[in-house]
Amino acid sequence: MEIDLLQTVRDTVAAHRMLAPGERVLVALSGGADSVALLRALSALEYEVHAFHLNHGLRGAEADRDEAFVRTLCDTLRVPLTVEHADVRAYAAKTGQSIETAARELRYQRLHACACGGKIATAHTADDHAETVLFHLARGTGPKGLTGIPPVRDGIVRPLIDCSRVEVEGYLSMLGQDFVTDSTNFDTAYTRNRIRHEIMPVLREMNPRLTDAVARLSALLRQDEIYLAGETERLLMQAAQDGGWSAETLEEAPAAIKTRALREILHRAGVPPKATEERHIALVCALLHTANPSAALDLPGGRTAWREYGVLRVGVRTSASPKTEIQLTVPFEGQLWDDGPRLRLRLAEKDEVFYNSFNTFYVDCGTITLETLTARPRRTGDRLQLTANGGSRTLKKLMIDRRIPQMRRDELAVLTDENGIIAVQAIGIDHSRRPQGGRTLEIQFEG
Numbered sequence: 001m002e003i004d005l006l007q008t009v010r011d012t013v014a015a016h017r018m019l020a021p022g023e024r025v026l027v028a029l030s031g032g033a034d035s036v037a038l039l040r041a042l043s044a045l046e047y048e049v050h051a052f053h054l055n056h057g058l059r060g061a062e063a064d065r066d067e068a069f070v071r072t073l074c075d076t077l078r079v080p081l082t083v084e085h086a087d088v089r090a091y092a093a094k095t096g097q098s099i100e101t102a103a104r105e106l107r108y109q110r111l112h113a114c115a116c117g118g119k120i121a122t123a124h125t126a127d128d129h130a131e132t133v134l135f136h137l138a139r140g141t142g143p144k145g146l147t148g149i150p151p152v153r154d155g156i157v158r159p160l161i162d163c164s165r166v167e168v169e170g171y172l173s174m175l176g177q178d179f180v181t182d183s184t185n186f187d188t189a190y191t192r193n194r195i196r197h198e199i200m201p202v203l204r205e206m207n208p209r210l211t212d213a214v215a216r217l218s219a220l221l222r223q224d225e226i227y228l229a230g231e232t233e234r235l236l237m238q239a240a241q242d243g244g245w246s247a248e249t250l251e252e253a254p255a256a257i258k259t260r261a262l263r264e265i266l267h268r269a270g271v272p273p274k275a276t277e278e279r280h281i282a283l284v285c286a287l288l289h290t291a292n293p294s295a296a297l298d299l300p301g302g303r304t305a306w307r308e309y310g311v312l313r314v315g316v317r318t319s320a321s322p323k324t325e326i327q328l329t330v331p332f333e334g335q336l337w338d339d340g341p342r343l344r345l346r347l348a349e350k351d352e353v354f355y356n357s358f359n360t361f362y363v364d365c366g367t368i369t370l371e372t373l374t375a376r377p378r379r380t381g382d383r384l385q386l387t388a389n390g391g392s393r394t395l396k397k398l399m400i401d402r403r404i405p406q407m408r409r410d411e412l413a414v415l416t417d418e419n420g421i422i423a424v425q426a427i428g429i430d431h432s433r434r435p436q437g438g439r440t441l442e443i444q445f446e447g
Contacts, residue, residue: 005171009041009159018157019119024048025157026115027123028107029074029081031066031180034123036073037168038160040177042121043077051081052114056088056103062183069180082114100190115155124149124158127165130214131195134203138195142278144225148218164211232260244313251288258285266299269314275300288312296407308405323410325376330441336375336413341425341447343375343413348440359445361423363433368441372418377410384421385431398427415443 013019025042029035029051042049053070055063067083074081092102111120129148136145151161160168172179188194204210235257239249245265250258262284267273271280276299283297284305296306305314323337332345348362378395385392399409404426412425423429425445 005037005163005167006041006044008163008167010045012151012162013045013157013159016151016157018121018152018159019047022046022048023119024050025119025121026111027051027121028111029053029070030123030182031069031073032123032182032185033169033172033179034125034128034160034165036177036179037163037171038121038123039073039077039079040175041171042159043079049079051079052111053081053083054107054110055083055085056106057085058088058099058103059182059184066180066182084110084114086110112155117155120156122156122158123160125160125163125165125168126211126215127196127200129161129218130211131192131200133214133218134195134199135192138191143221146218147222147225148214150222162215228256228260231257232264235261236264242311244308244311247288247307247310247312250312265312265314266303266305269303270316271299271301271303271314284312306407308407309403323377325374328373328375328415330370330373335447340411341413341445344442344444344446346442348442350439359426361429361443362435362440363422363429363443364435365439365441366436367419367433368422369417369419373422374416375413376416378412378414378424382414382421382424384424384427386428388431390431395424395427398424402426413445 019025025047027035027039027042027049029039030053039049039051051070051074053067055067057063059066071081071083073079086106088099088103088106091097091106092099095102095105097105133146133148136148149158149161151158184190185193186197188197200210207213235250235253236245239245239261241249250261253261259281262281263273263276266276266280266284280299287295287297287305287307290307292307296304298304299314302316303314304316305312307313323340326336328343328345330345330347332343335342347365382395383392384395384398386398395414396409399412404412412427414424415422421430422433423443429443
């Protein structure tokens, strides 16, 4: 059993390129059978082993017993040990997490800090892997959840991932090595313990090699996920457009790639992965082909997904600051409102040649009452006549024609006087204000 387990660990480390020969590795040492076996195995294989133990302060005297045990063990084996203490209950209350989640988060935070960028080894076994897959299955998961515990991720390696719990305890027995047992491991109020003590035995009656079967399934799915991840990245590169994503390109992709791409888009935009449910992905899918050119969808994490004329965007849509009417004088140069455009007003020279262009307009001063010249945001019912024969149209319809995103329409500046609208940013001037040979006012917007 001793030789078999060491050989399995050696093969696992090599297969997943976990550690270089003699490399330094920090072992997460709880004092339980799995972590003690991991410490002994890596030491026997001549890695430079250090150990880390976190006393969560949850089990009183039993936690102190575990700490004393790992101190004695590491002294005996001459393994450097770091011991830290944490108030998990206080951390859970502060973060609003369960005790179990808070303990796990704190443990990994402290491990990474102690490792200083080096490798960390945790004692997850084939049984832990199978239990995790069943846990994900029971909660509802996609193929990625069925890949279980990865052998290597984010600097964390799991050399025992191909060893069963029976093999681990047999190895310790041959060494004459004792270990401690966490009494909470038998509390079936915890879902994972219930899977371990009630569900796994039943499944093993059906298939004694259950953990091997689950491991094979996860390995196959992991291969698929690697391939699909590559295809997803290619789709994202193709779909990238104007700081967002082409809705048409995403919509035409195969469903298996499209849904993964949408999850990645949401993740990159700050939507918490754990809060992203299948219904969110389905709603974003619907957003890709909705008939509404400026539809929007609220998402977890305070994010919003919206479509701007064929471009999918995900981010934080903040409310625009209130925009009051601003009295203007000529000349004028400055920013309108805190988040508005810059505006420049000047009287053109008498013989100056001028051309209207995007956001630079020329109007006849004789049509303007300068004493009532103002800048303001659009209002319901605002109308503009751009040509002599076109008739007036609402600003809303003009903005739709120019494919101006809905969220930007209230950001555009409208110049008016007592006689009505003179010019609108990104739209143009009212035909009645066109130059007619007299003094001309130049209007220039930026932003």
